[in-house]
Amino acid sequence: MSKTENMAATEAAEAKSKGKLAIYWAASCGGCEISTLGIDTKILDLAAAFDIVFCPCITDGKTRDVEKMADGEIDVCLFNGGIRTSENEYMAQLLRRKSKVLVAFGSCATEGCIPGLANLHDRKSIFDNTYQETCSTDNEAGVRPQSVTQVPEGDLHLPVFYDTLRTLDQTVKVDYYLPGCPPESDRIWEAIEAIMAGQLPPPGSVIGSNTTVCDFCNRTRSEKKIKEFKRTWEVIPDPDTCLLEQGLVCCGPATRAGCGCLCPQVNSPCIGCYGPPGDAQDFGARLMSALASVIDSNDPREIQAIIERGIPDPVGTFYRFSLAGSLLRRGKRPEAENGHGQQAATGGAS
Amino acid sequence: MKYAYYPGCSLEAGSAAYDVSVRAVAKVLGFELEELDDWNCCGATEYFSQDELVATSVIARNLAICRPDQKELIAPCAACFLNLKKTDQLMAEHSEVRSKVNEALAAGGLHYDPGQVRVRHLLDLIYTDIGEAALREKIKQPLTGLRVAPYYGCQVVRPMNGFDNTEYPMKMDELFTWLGAEVVDYPVKAHCCGGHMTQISEGAAYELIRRLLDSAVEHEADLILCMCPMCQLNLDAYQALVSSYFQKNFQMPIIFFTQLLGVALGLDFETVKIGKEIVSAGPVIKAKLGAAPSQTGA
Amino acid sequence: MSDDSFEPKIVGFLCNWCSYRAADLAGTARISHAPNVRIIRVMCSGRVDPTFVLKALSLGADGVMIAGCHPGECHYIEQNYKAMRRYYMLQHTLKAMGVEEQRVQLVWASAAEGQQLADAIDKLVADVKALGPLGWSKNWAENGDRIRALEDIVNEHKEALEVPR
Amino acid sequence: MVTDTHQDHRSDFFQEVVSDTPGGEQLAHCLQCGSCGGSCPNGSDMQYTPRTIFAMINAGRREEVLAANTMWYCVSCYFCTTRCPQQIPITDLMYALKRLAIAEGKAKDTDAPALARTFTGFVENFGRSFEFGLASRYYLLNKPLSMFKLVPMGMGLFTRGRLHLLPNRIRQMDQLRAIIKKAREIGGAS
Amino acid sequence: MAERVGVYVCHCGSNIAGKVDVADVAKFASEHIKDVVVARDYKFMCSDLGQKMVEEDIKKEGLTRVVVAACSPHLHEKTFRRACSNGGLNPYLLDMTNIREHCSWVHKDPVAATEKAKSLVSASAERVKFQQPLEPMYVDVNPTTLVVGGGIAGLQATLELADAGHKVVLVERLPSIGGHMAQFDKTFPTLDCSACILTPKMSEVGQHENVRLLTYAELEEVTGSVGNFHVKIRQKARKVDFDLCTGCGICVEKCPRKVVDTEFEAGMGMRKAIYMPFPQAVPRVPVLDTESCIWFERQRCQTCEKLCPTKAIRFDQEDEIIEVDVGNIIIATGWKPFDCTKIPQYGYGRLPNVYTGMEFERLCNAAGPTSGKIVLRDGKTVPKSVAIIHCVGSRDLNHNPYCSGICCMAALKFAHLLIEKTGAQVYSFYIDIRTNQKDYEEFYQRLLQEGVHFVRGKVSEVTDATRRPDETGKTIVQCEDTLTGRQERYPVDMVILMGALEPQFDARELGLKCGISCSMAGFYTERHPKLDPVATMTDGIFIAGVCQGPKDIPASVVQGAAAAARVAGMITKGKVMIEPIVASIREEDCSGCRICNNMCPYNAIEFDETRAVSRVITALCKGCGTCVSACPAGVIEGAHFNNSQIFAEIEGALWDAVPPAGVPGESESAGVSAS
Numbered sequence A: 001m002s003k004t005e006n007m008a009a010t011e012a013a014e015a016k017s018k019g020k021l022a023i024y025w026a027a028s029c030g031g032c033e034i035s036t037l038g039i040d041t042k043i044l045d046l047a048a049a050f051d052i053v054f055c056p057c058i059t060d061g062k063t064r065d066v067e068k069m070a071d072g073e074i075d076v077c078l079f080n081g082g083i084r085t086s087e088n089e090y091m092a093q094l095l096r097r098k099s100k101v102l103v104a105f106g107s108c109a110t111e112g113c114i115p116g117l118a119n120l121h122d123r124k125s126i127f128d129n130t131y132q133e134t135c136s137t138d139n140e141a142g143v144r145p146q147s148v149t150q151v152p153e154g155d156l157h158l159p160v161f162y163d164t165l166r167t168l169d170q171t172v173k174v175d176y177y178l179p180g181c182p183p184e185s186d187r188i189w190e191a192i193e194a195i196m197a198g199q200l201p202p203p204g205s206v207i208g209s210n211t212t213v214c215d216f217c218n219r220t221r222s223e224k225k226i227k228e229f230k231r232t233w234e235v236i237p238d239p240d241t242c243l244l245e246q247g248l249v250c251c252g253p254a255t256r257a258g259c260g261c262l263c264p265q266v267n268s269p270c271i272g273c274y275g276p277p278g279d280a281q282d283f284g285a286r287l288m289s290a291l292a293s294v295i296d297s298n299d300p301r302e303i304q305a306i307i308e309r310g311i312p313d314p315v316g317t318f319y320r321f322s323l324a325g326s327l328l329r330r331g332k333r334p335e336a337e338n339g340h341g342q343q344a345a346t347g348g349a350s
Numbered sequence B: 001m002k003y004a005y006y007p008g009c010s011l012e013a014g015s016a017a018y019d020v021s022v023r024a025v026a027k028v029l030g031f032e033l034e035e036l037d038d039w040n041c042c043g044a045t046e047y048f049s050q051d052e053l054v055a056t057s058v059i060a061r062n063l064a065i066c067r068p069d070q071k072e073l074i075a076p077c078a079a080c081f082l083n084l085k086k087t088d089q090l091m092a093e094h095s096e097v098r099s100k101v102n103e104a105l106a107a108g109g110l111h112y113d114p115g116q117v118r119v120r121h122l123l124d125l126i127y128t129d130i131g132e133a134a135l136r137e138k139i140k141q142p143l144t145g146l147r148v149a150p151y152y153g154c155q156v157v158r159p160m161n162g163f164d165n166t167e168y169p170m171k172m173d174e175l176f177t178w179l180g181a182e183v184v185d186y187p188v189k190a191h192c193c194g195g196h197m198t199q200i201s202e203g204a205a206y207e208l209i210r211r212l213l214d215s216a217v218e219h220e221a222d223l224i225l226c227m228c229p230m231c232q233l234n235l236d237a238y239q240a241l242v243s244s245y246f247q248k249n250f251q252m253p254i255i256f257f258t259q260l261l262g263v264a265l266g267l268d269f270e271t272v273k274i275g276k277e278i279v280s281a282g283p284v285i286k287a288k289l290g291a292a293p294s295q296t297g298a
Numbered sequence C: 001m002s003d004d005s006f007e008p009k010i011v012g013f014l015c016n017w018c019s020y021r022a023a024d025l026a027g028t029a030r031i032s033h034a035p036n037v038r039i040i041r042v043m044c045s046g047r048v049d050p051t052f053v054l055k056a057l058s059l060g061a062d063g064v065m066i067a068g069c070h071p072g073e074c075h076y077i078e079q080n081y082k083a084m085r086r087y088y089m090l091q092h093t094l095k096a097m098g099v100e101e102q103r104v105q106l107v108w109a110s111a112a113e114g115q116q117l118a119d120a121i122d123k124l125v126a127d128v129k130a131l132g133p134l135g136w137s138k139n140w141a142e143n144g145d146r147i148r149a150l151e152d153i154v155n156e157h158k159e160a161l162e163v164p165r
Numbered sequence D: 001m002v003t004d005t006h007q008d009h010r011s012d013f014f015q016e017v018v019s020d021t022p023g024g025e026q027l028a029h030c031l032q033c034g035s036c037g038g039s040c041p042n043g044s045d046m047q048y049t050p051r052t053i054f055a056m057i058n059a060g061r062r063e064e065v066l067a068a069n070t071m072w073y074c075v076s077c078y079f080c081t082t083r084c085p086q087q088i089p090i091t092d093l094m095y096a097l098k099r100l101a102i103a104e105g106k107a108k109d110t111d112a113p114a115l116a117r118t119f120t121g122f123v124e125n126f127g128r129s130f131e132f133g134l135a136s137r138y139y140l141l142n143k144p145l146s147m148f149k150l151v152p153m154g155m156g157l158f159t160r161g162r163l164h165l166l167p168n169r170i171r172q173m174d175q176l177r178a179i180i181k182k183a184r185e186i187g188g189a190s
Numbered sequence E: 001m002a003e004r005v006g007v008y009v010c011h012c013g014s015n016i017a018g019k020v021d022v023a024d025v026a027k028f029a030s031e032h033i034k035d036v037v038v039a040r041d042y043k044f045m046c047s048d049l050g051q052k053m054v055e056e057d058i059k060k061e062g063l064t065r066v067v068v069a070a071c072s073p074h075l076h077e078k079t080f081r082r083a084c085s086n087g088g089l090n091p092y093l094l095d096m097t098n099i100r101e102h103c104s105w106v107h108k109d110p111v112a113a114t115e116k117a118k119s120l121v122s123a124s125a126e127r128v129k130f131q132q133p134l135e136p137m138y139v140d141v142n143p144t145t146l147v148v149g150g151g152i153a154g155l156q157a158t159l160e161l162a163d164a165g166h167k168v169v170l171v172e173r174l175p176s177i178g179g180h181m182a183q184f185d186k187t188f189p190t191l192d193c194s195a196c197i198l199t200p201k202m203s204e205v206g207q208h209e210n211v212r213l214l215t216y217a218e219l220e221e222v223t224g225s226v227g228n229f230h231v232k233i234r235q236k237a238r239k240v241d242f243d244l245c246t247g248c249g250i251c252v253e254k255c256p257r258k259v260v261d262t263e264f265e266a267g268m269g270m271r272k273a274i275y276m277p278f279p280q281a282v283p284r285v286p287v288l289d290t291e292s293c294i295w296f297e298r299q300r301c302q303t304c305e306k307l308c309p310t311k312a313i314r315f316d317q318e319d320e321i322i323e324v325d326v327g328n329i330i331i332a333t334g335w336k337p338f339d340c341t342k343i344p345q346y347g348y349g350r351l352p353n354v355y356t357g358m359e360f361e362r363l364c365n366a367a368g369p370t371s372g373k374i375v376l377r378d379g380k381t382v383p384k385s386v387a388i389i390h391c392v393g394s395r396d397l398n399h400n401p402y403c404s405g406i407c408c409m410a411a412l413k414f415a416h417l418l419i420e421k422t423g424a425q426v427y428s429f430y431i432d433i434r435t436n437q438k439d440y441e442e443f444y445q446r447l448l449q450e451g452v453h454f455v456r457g458k459v460s461e462v463t464d465a466t467r468r469p470d471e472t473g474k475t476i477v478q479c480e481d482t483l484t485g486r487q488e489r490y491p492v493d494m495v496i497l498m499g500a501l502e503p504q505f506d507a508r509e510l511g512l513k514c515g516i517s518c519s520m521a522g523f524y525t526e527r528h529p530k531l532d533p534v535a536t537m538t539d540g541i542f543i544a545g546v547c548q549g550p551k552d553i554p555a556s557v558v559q560g561a562a563a564a565a566r567v568a569g570m571i572t573k574g575k576v577m578i579e580p581i582v583a584s585i586r587e588e589d590c591s592g593c594r595i596c597n598n599m600c601p602y603n604a605i606e607f608d609e610t611r612a613v614s615r616v617i618t619a620l621c622k623g624c625g626t627c628v629s630a631c632p633a634g635v636i637e638g639a640h641f642n643n644s645q646i647f648a649e650i651e652g653a654l655w656d657a658v659p660p661a662g663v664p665g666e667s668e669s670a671g672v673s674a675s
């Protein structure tokens, strides 16, 4: 990862003419766009520096327009959302091809975020739940979305829904990451400024701090020993002491700083939306290791009891934002579908 | 306290005295023995000489038909105890045995996972679960003055009894010390009674029986206490034959330990079936213990 | 469901002071055991980070062994307790993700326990064999219509895409 | 620790005996210490002590071993087994020898097979056994003459109500028979 | 720049090559592992030529990393590190992978073994690329040595060092040094008087200016590491002022309380409540046993206090903790006798005339309770026939699988003493007679000449149950004479059980304190069974005598001297290398969450309150790496075992597993991909 390879960014900065910016959303909630707008009046600076050539959320652009662009014509593409469908994947590939710099923007694109938690299930069970099982659903005919529908005029296509949500970099090569759910407006602006100034770190980097939320937390902390993990509704935490020491599962120590320690400031434990710091490979593993290390017991049975009682939903606790981006990426699929697409293909999308 | 109870064939027939006295003692001591429903013969030593798998499977059926709430199975007979316990252990230690036996059991719609049932000997139950304090409380007729030779035999204490020394067991000794008897240090207490040798080589068998009787005589025991039907049969029923074989005149009463325990607990001779033995035990007990409320029967 | 030809790939993280030496002892004493465990030496079971286990599983391991000194006998006094705590935490999470708990086993073996370690290896291998392959990378593989759907889109958009690069 | 590769060098007879007994492989470790032979209550009546038998098995002397009286004099007292310093399941090996001898018709000079067959015959018909039937049938069929000697003893037992004429039959005889049938089918040592 | 890796696959004669196709492994390395520029297989890598090969390849091929696939790194890592150094490469750029103990020796199938060897080599080669040059650290060696255990082995070690001018602290648990040898009458095979050869050594130790002798004391705690151990010793309260007592023995003589001496006299004799275990005890300062003393029982007596001419009795004396700093430790804690009641068929504890070997030693010792007269427990009958039973608790899977090595000889010694002193018929029951040291077989021949009845057979039982008239009143030994194949009974007057030598009761505990391990049987594990029998896997800790394994006095002495020589070598060198495997915290990235703060058992992690970051104190860190994996931010680096190294190793180990799918670049693109 040497700096000399940083051609694209340097070129972008050197071009005195206005740059071209694309903003796209795949499987995401729209929060990232809202946060982008949160840069407030600085949006004018942005508009001065960039032409927004593609942004389905705020401008009327067509995929065809992008397809017609020359490869690498877009200087910077901020891509938010995970890859849930074939359309998402196609757009990711397309924008990759057309962009010099592709930024995975927000937690969904970087590590899957909440939509990625669906990776504990597969398409079939997601569809069953969504189109059948929820109590507000009335679907006696058992209708499911079809990827191909035959009508007299020919075949109609819907994007195919994947079994596993993937992050952007599990789909295409990504140049930079901007984590957060959503990324704080200030961080977004810092990143844009850096892009505009051409002061980018080596490709592959996360744009942000290397320390963790704790670094910005004002609570007093001491050596940690935990006898019991508590759920948030079980206690009113003391406002001045480290929440973790009070038994609350605070993800602060394992979470990249950037949010300004918002949650602990309002007496609520950090839930880890900024993902892991540095080159940590697996957010959940870091947190599991740290929390387990400070359990105050050497008795196997007691340890198990503390864990089972205090952390009833381990995946939701440790991988709330990062399941898709974690080392394992998803839960084990049911035997029938494991690794063999055929069966799933008929069962799920047809 | 409630236990599943596996009396075994001998206790149903020739050694009913054991069965009856066990049940009587249980009542006094306040534990319940619930006979295992539809149990079958444990095969003694004979099946193992013919077909190992049939032997273990036949035995395992008894373990398999225990209800889930029947976690402890009490066997008073030495052979039954050993066979049940051995099968459980073989199944636990050798996965092959486990799967083959279960394959056979499956033919009868049964299944057994080793360790599911804890096989225990009656002596263990009385010694451990009832214990000294409770026993002492219930003594009605202390056995003071009676010299008893506790005879454990082979199969209860070896090789896997799990409650007493395999070479020099002491639990019956202690039990009768609590009851006030004079327990002789019977050096052959875990030696062999000859088992079924009587039917194979009488010379060899009679010699084994002689050693046991001689030692008891030498230690001036009034009677020998058994905990196995085979031992009782060999020492008691064959005593006359052994006497004539060696030109001796043995007159050593042989009874089950539960029978004398019953006497100590105040049961009369009839209730504990003293009198069913061939060499009568009644007279010497009466003589040594003197007049006591229990001596109505016989 | 066990397939006789299935030879599980297992990664073992063994403590330098006890279990690694137990494996050495198994060697010197020629105690044969299953060849499936690829041993990685760490200074202490306390060095074993749950990340290592997840990494191994994600890269295609069918099982993982973590081995250390017996509780109370750690070369570093008490670090194996920390390994134990992390192990249970990890198991708790793996269970929720559908990974059978026999795939990841924590084993205590002192430097003297070559036989025990060999037995534990054989047990782990047998357990994993019984479970079958984990095949985690296959677990990610998308169902067959993905490629087709992508091709469909590309075909639909072919014309537009044919622009000079 | 000796690895099992050594077993390949042992006699076929050794393999035959050992494979018929759970844990029998341990016989490879016999020290020839004689603890078994010294312990056996019938040791002095045996043609060969158990230790000698094991040496003969090792040497592959099949015919002599199966014709020996040793195993028939074993009364399953387990003294040898609990004392053997190499934890060899000696008593169980004696059973294995009995099985082999019966299977080959080698057990000529002993009545033990007949006794065993009588016994198991009862179990297979009734599910339970009983001494009187056992003794009388066995003696009638095998030793009609020695029966006289035992008459006084039998009478003694009889007058005390200790000889039953028929055993009780268990209810689920079919189940037991099915289990026995299956076990025979699977066969061999468990 | 890519690394240049050299891979060397060792045959170890046929040890590895007999099972693993080493050439194939080398070929695999050169063809399939990235950055491998040299891959060779060689007969003996640890030989001079093997090492030279590595050195030369480093120079000629410009290797930047070296992998040796051979035996356990515990055996030869140092060798190959040295080879790297000699070749001009930092020694920590080597990785050794174990394809002998972990592979060729334990797998039956050559194909599977070869495949595993490939994985191990692949793992090692991937790892080695991430290794970083490290500089070893050196510390000064404290020239004082601690010896634990004052038996013959410990005494020898102490004297060797002290005579060479080095300070020694000798800790003995009992009131006097001397160990078991002090209890013996004669010693085989020469039959010289044990006391005559032992007591001079004892007093030399007692008076040596370089020896600090702490008896009636026990090791409490050991911290630190090679070169600089810090040791806490509990000096148990003697209740006698060590400095004031002159050893006159008046207190002992006048003390009215007599008790059975289960220690020195093995239960055969009596001692007082205040006592010196034996006349030649060193030091000559008595110990007051509070369990038997009348004063401690009911506040009476005080005879000793009243009569002591120097007023040395201290009823209120308490245990004391003594702290010493030493550079090396020699453990020579010996053995304990097998508990013969565990074999009830031998009747010990029940039959009066059954004795243990140690009891018999006291019985025939001229300074013993009977002044050396061999009589039965009634105190007068001289035995006319004696049975000696070998292998009691030895060579017995129910107890100890090993041969105790010395008891055959001790049994011969007893047989000789019995014949000499009583003229009794002696029967010796053995499985095998093991007399394989210098002059031992000759001793056996002598006993054959003297007419001992050697019966080959492990005794089945010892009983008082008579069968024949001639057995009445005797103790009967029943056994198969395996040479005739007959079961026999031997009625005798006395039976002696040659019990096993067992590890000290607290061997494991003490091992834990010092960080050394025990074998399955419980004897301390040596670094190498043939080539390094007195060192342990923990640097600076040595072992000598029976605590390492059963052996006789000459062998114990040899080991004591050998351990001393090893320590002397360390002292002479003056410095010792410490592995630079330590943790360090990237302080700029530490957020001060304090998770790691109580991870370290050596308190090597401190928290800087002002900067709110944690920090590792390198000198205290032992490199376990527990804090490394605890840090949620991943900012603690574990040298030589860091994440990138281990991740690479995992990846390498699984080189043949199905690769993860769906990674960009390799993705089965549908044709939209750029470039």
Ligand SMILES: Cc1cc2nc3c(=O)[nH]c(=O)nc-3n(C[C@H](O)[C@H](O)[C@H](O)COP(=O)(O)OP(=O)(O)OC[C@H]3O[C@@H](n4cnc5c(N)ncnc54)[C@H](O)[C@@H]3O)c2cc1C
Pocket (backbone or CB within 6 Å): E148, E149, E150, E151, E152, E153, E154, E171, E172, E173, E174, E177, E178, E179, E180, E181, E184, E186, E187, E188, E189, E217, E218, E219, E332, E333, E334, E335, E336, E357, E358, E361, E406, E410, E413, E501, E504, E506, E510, E544, E545, E546, E547, E551, E552, E553, E554, E556
């Ligand atoms: C019956 C018998 C007869 C024998 N006769 C002979 C013979 O004739 N010739 C011969 O060569 N060998 C003989 N041996 C063998 C001999 O006893 C041993 O070789 C010898 O004792 C070994 O000496 P050692 O110093 O290793 O151990 P020991 O003699 O056991 O000395 C160990 C010392 O360490 C002390 N110690 C133990 N633990 C601690 C602790 N935690 N802290 C402080 N101190 C501790 C003990 O109190 C003891 O003083 C005989 C053995 C037996 C059983």
Ligand SMILES: Cc1cc2nc3c(=O)[nH]c(=O)nc-3n(C[C@H](O)[C@H](O)[C@H](O)COP(=O)(O)OP(=O)(O)OC[C@H]3O[C@@H](n4cnc5c(N)ncnc54)[C@H](O)[C@@H]3O)c2cc1C
Pocket (backbone or CB within 6 Å): E530
């Ligand atoms: C068949 C066999 C197999 C063995 N296997 C094993 C085994 O597996 N494990 C084991 O532990 N032990 C084994 N041994 C024993 C082992 O050989 C010895 O313990 C070992 O060799 C002793 O080493 P050493 O240095 O005392 O003597 P040696 O190996 O004999 O070395 C003595 C050296 O001194 C030289 N030398 C002799 N005289 C002079 C002189 N006057 N001037 C100069 N140099 C001289 C000789 O040339 C020789 O190089 C075995 C022995 C035999 C016979």
Ligand code: SF4
Pocket (backbone or CB within 6 Å): A213, A214, A217, A218, A219, A221, A241, A242, A243, A244, A245, A250, A251, A252, A253, A264, A269, A270, E593
């Ligand atoms: S763990 Fe949470 S509460 Fe504690 S210091 Fe860190 S961020 Fe603050």
Ligand code: SF4
Pocket (backbone or CB within 6 Å): D029, D030, D031, D032, D033, D034, D035, D036, D037, D050, D051, D054, D080, D083, D084, D085, D086, D087, D088, D090
């Ligand atoms: S006792 Fe055991 S070791 Fe000794 S001869 Fe008999 S079988 Fe062999």
Ligand code: SF4
Pocket (backbone or CB within 6 Å): D036, D039, D040, D041, D042, D043, D050, D073, D074, D075, D076, D077, D078, D079, D080, D081, D090, D091, D094
């Ligand atoms: S089990 Fe058999 S061979 Fe063994 S001692 Fe008893 S009778 Fe003899």
Ligand code: SF4
Pocket (backbone or CB within 6 Å): E010, E011, E012, E013, E015, E016, E043, E044, E045, E046, E047, E070, E071, E072, E075, E076, E100
């Ligand atoms: S390096 Fe190790 S494996 Fe190679 S020859 Fe030397 S001892 Fe054997």
Ligand code: SF4
Pocket (backbone or CB within 6 Å): E251, E254, E255, E256, E257, E273, E274, E288, E292, E293, E294, E295, E296, E300, E301, E302, E303, E304, E305
């Ligand atoms: S006070 Fe105690 S030690 Fe002193 S003389 Fe009295 S009994 Fe002996």
Ligand code: SF4
Pocket (backbone or CB within 6 Å): E390, E391, E392, E394, E395, E402, E403, E404, E405, E406, E407, E408, E409, E431, E432, E433, E434, E498
């Ligand atoms: S030295 Fe002799 S008596 Fe001692 S264990 Fe070894 S063989 Fe047995």
Ligand code: SF4
Pocket (backbone or CB within 6 Å): E582, E583, E599, E600, E601, E602, E603, E604, E605, E616, E620, E621, E622, E623, E624, E625, E626, E627, E628
């Ligand atoms: S690596 Fe181990 S010894 Fe070093 S500081 Fe961390 S916890 Fe302490």
Ligand code: SF4
Pocket (backbone or CB within 6 Å): A253, E585, E589, E590, E591, E592, E593, E594, E595, E596, E597, E613, E614, E630, E631, E632, E633, E634, E635, E636
């Ligand atoms: S655990 Fe890591 S981040 Fe937390 S204080 Fe320690 S080094 Fe710093």
